[in-house]
Amino acid sequence: MPQSVAKKFGTFKGVYTPSLLTILGVIMYLRMGWVVGHAGLLQSLIIVTISSLITFVTALSISATATNMKVEGGGAYYMISRSLGVEIGAAVGIPLFLAQALGISFYVVGFAESVISIFPDLSVPMVAVACLIALTALAYTSADLALKVQFFVLAAILLSLASFFWGTMNPPPLEEQVTQLISQESFWTVFAVFFPAVTGILSGVAMSGDLKDPSHSLPLGTIMAVLTGYVIYMTIPICLYYVVPESVLKSDLMVMAKISKVSQLFFIGIWGATLSSALGGLLGAPRTLQALAKDSVVFKQLSKTYGVDENPRTATLVSFIIALLGILLGDLNAIAPVLSMFYLTSYGLLNFSAGIEGLIASPSWRPKFKPHWALSMLGAFLCSATMFMINPGATFLAAASVFLVYYYMQTRNMVARWEDMRRGILMLLARYSIYKLGKTKPNAKSWRPNFLVLSGAPTNRWYLIEFAHHITSGKGFLTVASVLQKNESNIKRRLSFSESIQDYLKKRRVSALVEVSLADDVNDGLHALVQTYGMGALAPNTILLGETEKEENFRKYAEFIQFSYFNQKNVVMFREGINPIRERHRMIHVWWGRERQNAGLMLALAYMLQLSPDWKGAELYLNTIVKSEAEKTAAEKSLKNMLANGRLDVKLRIIVQEDWKESLSSTITKTSQDADLVFIGMRPPDEKESYEDYCNYYQSILVLTQDLPATAITVAAQDIDFAGIFV
Incomplete structure (x- = not known):
C-alpha cells in the first residue's frame, strides 16, 4: 500500500496519550504511598524532581534529534542508529525491544494480580494470558483502534485521580500500624522503586513512523506528557503526606483506593493504567523489531507490514510470544531492574548523541528545537549515575549485553545505507589530540613509531608493510605511501590506486593510512613526502624503505637517507x-x-x-x-x-x-x-x-x-x- 494512503496520527493520539498513559501507571497507584512513607515529603518531592528531570532532559534531546532528521519507524533505535551507527543502534535496539516485550508481561501480570484481589478464585497466569491474547488481537487488528481505546483509558485514569483528590478533602479514618515491624528503606532504594514510573516517553517515540509530522509531534507531545506527569506526581505526595499516617503509607499498598471517594474508580484507573501500558508495549515493541529487521539487524521477514495502516503483524506475533514466555516464567521482579537498565541505557545514548551532535556543530546539525549540548550531556551523565545508584549489578549486566550485541554486529561488517556522525566524533577527538600534541615536546618515555612505509604497490614489497605492522599494531601509526609520476598517471588514477591499496590492506587486516602523491620526478616526490606529510605534531618520525642493488640508484638512495636524517626522521x-x-x-x-x-x-x-x-x-x-x-x-x-x-x-x-x-x-x-x-x-x-x-x-x-x-x-x-x- 502506498505510504500516502496509510493512516497517520497526530500529536495527541500518537505521542502525548501513549506517553502519558505509560507514565501514569502501576507505580502511581500501588507504590506512591509507600514512597512517601519511607522517604518523607521533602525527599519524595526530590525523588520525583530528579526522576522527572532525567526524563525531561531526555525529552529535549529526543526533540532535538527528531527535528534534525526524518524520523521513521523504530523510535529510539532509529535515532541512535542514524546518529551513532548501526552497530550501536543494534546494541541498544535489541535489548530495548526485549525490554518492551517483557514489559508487556510485567503490566499484564500487574493487572492480573489486581483482578484476583477481587476474584480470588482466579489465577494470575490464567488472567494474564487471557488479557495478553485480547490485547494482542487489538494491536494485531489495528493500531488506530488500539490508540482510540487509549482515550477511554485516559478518561478512566483521570476519573480515578479526581476521585482520589476528592477523597483527600475528607479522608476516612485509617488505622495506624505497628511501626516497629516495618523496616525503613534508604533514599536510593525508594528512588529505584519510583524511577520506572517516569520512563514512559519511549512509548510515544516508538510510534514515530506512524506520525503525520514527527518533527512537530515528538517534541510537543513528549515534553507535554513529561510536564503533565510531573505535576501529578508532585501533587499526590503532598495529599498523602498530610492525610495518611506514616505507618499506613509504609504498610498499605492499597491506601489510595481506601482514600478515593469512589473506590471502584480506583480499580478502573489501575486496570486502565496496566492495560494501556501493556497495549503501549504491544504497539511499540513490534515497531522497534520492524525497524531492526528493515536494517537487516534481525531477520528481514520481520519487517513485513499488512493493511492500509501498514501494521507490523509478524513483529507483533513475535512480541506476543516473548511476552507469553515472560508470563509463564513467573516472577518478573528479578528482571525488572535489568529492564530499567535497558531503558536508561537508551536514554543515556539518546542524550549523548544529541549532546555530541551539538558539540561537534556539523553543518548538518540544524534542529528546529535546539537545547544546549551541555544539557544533553548532563542527561547522559545523570542516566549513567542513576543506573549505578539503582543497581550496580544490573548496570554491569545491561552493559555486558549491549557490548556483546555491539561486538557481534562488528563481526558482521555491515554497510549502512545512511550516513552517521561517527566520523565527526573522531574528527573532534583528533582535533583535540593534535592541538594538544603540538603543545608538547617529544620525549623518550612517550615515544612511539610513526612509520612512513615507502612500499609502492603493496604486492611488490609486502614484507615492508608486514614488518611495520608487526611493530605498530596497537602501539603506533603506519602510513603506506607511494609516489606516481605525473606523466604516467593522473588524478583519477591516483585515487583508484589509493583505493586499491586500502582494500588490499583491509583484506589482510592491516590498520594503516594510505598516501599516494603525484610528482614530475619520483625522487622529488619522496623528498616532498618526508618534508610535508602529516598534520602538526602527528607526522611520521621513521622512514621505512627497501634496499636497492642497482648501482645507478645508489647515489639517489644515499642522498635520500641523508635528506631524511637531516629532517630528523629515523631511517630503517x-x-x-x-x-x-x-x-x-x-x-x-x-x-x-x-x-x-x-x-x-x-x-x-x-x-x-x-x-x-x-x-x-x-x-x-x-x-x-x-x-x-x-x-x-x-x-x-x-x-x-x-x-x-x-x-x-x-x-x-x-x-x-x-x-x-x-x-x-x-x-x-x-x-x-x-x-x-x-x-x-x-x-x-x-x-x-x-x-x-x-x-x-x-x-x-x-x-x-x-x-x-x-x-x-x-x-x-x-x-x-x-x-x-x-x-
Missing part, C-alpha cells in the same frame, strides 16, 4: 635476506656498533616486535664486537647495567675480535645466520659529507649484510635520547 632500510622469514619467529639479533642512539632505537623496535602475536616468544640478543678482553669487561658491565635498569629480557653476547674491521662481515654473518631478523646500526651522515662519500658507505653496508637473514639497517635521527626508553 629493510632487506629481505637470503632466507624467507619462518612462520614461527624464534630469534632477533641486535648488533650494537657503539652508537648510543642507534642501540636505543633498535632495542625499542625489537621489543615492540616481540609484543606482536607473530613474534611473541622470540628471543632477543644484543651483540657487540670489542677489540680486547679489557674492553669486553668494561662493555659487559655497562651493557648489563643498562639492560637491568631497562627491565629487558635480553641475552648479551660480546665478541672479542682484534682485527674486527677486516672480518666484521664474516663474524656478523656467522653469529646471526640462524636469526630470523637482524638489526644493524647505520652510521649517521655528517653535514659536511658529500653524497659520493655517503654513497660509498651505503655500498659497504650492502656488502656487510649481503649474506644475512632479514635485516633492518637503522639510523636514529630524532632529537630524542632513545636509550632513555630503557631507564
